Amino acid sequence: MQMILFNSFKKHNELYKKQILDSIERVFDSQWYVLGKEVENFEASYSKLTGVKNTIGVASGLDALIIALKALEIGPNNEVIVPSNTYIATWLAVSSVGAKIVSVEPNPKTFNICPSLIEKAITKNTKVIMPVHLYGQSCDMDAIMNIAKKNNLFVVEDNAQSQLGTWNGKYTGSFGDINATSFYPTKNLGAIGEAGAITTNSIAHKEFALTYRNYGSKQKYINNIKGVNSRIDELQAGILNVKLKYLKEFTEERKKIAARYNSNLEDIKEIDLPYVSPEADHVYHLYVIKTSKREELVKFLLKNDIQTEIHYPIPPHLQKAYSELGYKKGDFPIVENLSETCISLPLYPGLTFEEVDLVCDHIKKFYE
Numbered sequence: 001m002q003m004i005l006f007n008s009f010k011k012h013n014e015l016y017k018k019q020i021l022d023s024i025e026r027v028f029d030s031q032w033y034v035l036g037k038e039v040e041n042f043e044a045s046y047s048k049l050t051g052v053k054n055t056i057g058v059a060s061g062l063d064a065l066i067i068a069l070k071a072l073e074i075g076p077n078n079e080v081i082v083p084s085n086t087y088i089a090t091w092l093a094v095s096s097v098g099a100k101i102v103s104v105e106p107n108p109k110t111f112n113i114c115p116s117l118i119e120k121a122i123t124k125n126t127k128v129i130m131p132v133h134l135y136g137q138s139c140d141m142d143a144i145m146n147i148a149k150k151n152n153l154f155v156v157e158d159n160a161q162s163q164l165g166t167w168n169g170k171y172t173g174s175f176g177d178i179n180a181t182s183f184y185p186t187k188n189l190g191a192i193g194e195a196g197a198i199t200t201n202s203i204a205h206k207e208f209a210l211t212y213r214n215y216g217s218k219q220k221y222i223n224n225i226k227g228v229n230s231r232i233d234e235l236q237a238g239i240l241n242v243k244l245k246y247l248k249e250f251t252e253e254r255k256k257i258a259a260r261y262n263s264n265l266e267d268i269k270e271i272d273l274p275y276v277s278p279e280a281d282h283v284y285h286l287y288v289i290k291t292s293k294r295e296e297l298v299k300f301l302l303k304n305d306i307q308t309e310i311h312y313p314i315p316p317h318l319q320k321a322y323s324e325l326g327y328k329k330g331d332f333p334i335v336e337n338l339s340e341t342c343i344s345l346p347l348y349p350g351l352t353f354e355e356v357d358l359v360c361d362h363i364k365k366f367y368e
């Protein structure tokens with residue numbers, strides 16, 4: 001038996017290799033390489049698929065988050081509520097516009113930002129709530145949108161991990177004022193390189209993002225605002241146009257793999273399986289379990305040729321990059337505990353049930 005990799009593109013790449021190579025050739029021959037027809041098509045198709053009025057392609061997920069905050073004129077003196085439990089990009093977006101990070105702990109069951117703790121963190125300087133639909137499960141968007149409305153706050157969803165995830169049947173990335181997603185290769189919808197997008201129902205925010213991503217210019221050599229270069233290229237958009245057609249099917253496949261893990265592992269008392277809110281349709285960007293014997297289990301699995309990962313081993317508040325905030329161990333105990341006990345098991349389209357069963361057999365053996 002070969003090594004079971006944490007992630008692999010191999011099997012499903014074969015499915016659309018020809019189509020992707022054709023799209024690369026088409027872009028090459030078109031002689032138009034940045035912000036063209038492929039980008040426009042992708043933006044329209046992604047909007048249609050995810051129930052949002054406008055999609056604006058940008059260079060990365062981090063840029064999409066930053067541009068969303070810029071569109072809302074967030075800067076110094078503003079506070080932005082972010083999860084303590086997230087990939088550091090969410091925090092980096094807030095610090096790069098100069099705003100203050102206000103970290104809020106997750107609900108220990110879902111690992112997603114806890115609405116009642118959001119309410120407690122609001123001050124007169126709070127402007128934005130940034131929920132992250134972590135691992136592919138939607139945050140409690142009813143509660144979050146209500147809190148935002150009541151307190152006159154903006155919502156910016158970080159939807160990098162939850163494309164096609166829903167809350168009460170509505171797609172993540174379509175709730176907030178202006179939202180961000182990422183097409184980093186390992187995301188549920190991945191490019192072959194860097195790309196991201198903003199999604200918004202607001203025409204004003206759409207216009208801002210279209211202008212800001214292109215040096216602050218909508219019309220060549222006319223610059224109305226000081227923008228950046230965060231354009232998306234035609235090659236990545238063309239590739240995304242091919243892969244978008246498979247997103248629903250691959251999402252179903254992720255869910256079936258997760259269900260297989262659930263049924264195989266449900267009897268092991270020593271591990272906590274992912275808890276899914278009844279309102280959420282979890283799209284399993286990651287399948288994260290919790291165990292107090294994390295290091296031993298990781299080693300045991302690796303010895304048996306099974307790769308796992310940890311998302312995330314050091315929470316943002318304990319990273320050296322944020323030492324200026326003066327946080328120490330113990331300040332956010334829920335995320336700290338998670339960072340010491342969670343393991344992500346292999347889950348990707350193309351992973352077979354035989355491989356899932358093998359992973360589970362080894363986990364069972366470990367606990368026997």
Ligand SMILES: *Cc1c(COP(=O)(O)O)cnc(C)c1O
Nearest residue numbers: 060061062087089090160182184
């Ligand atoms: C991947 C990711 C990002 C950043 O996306 P990039 O395209 O890598 O810049 C932001 N937030 C979360 C939660 C992510 O997982």
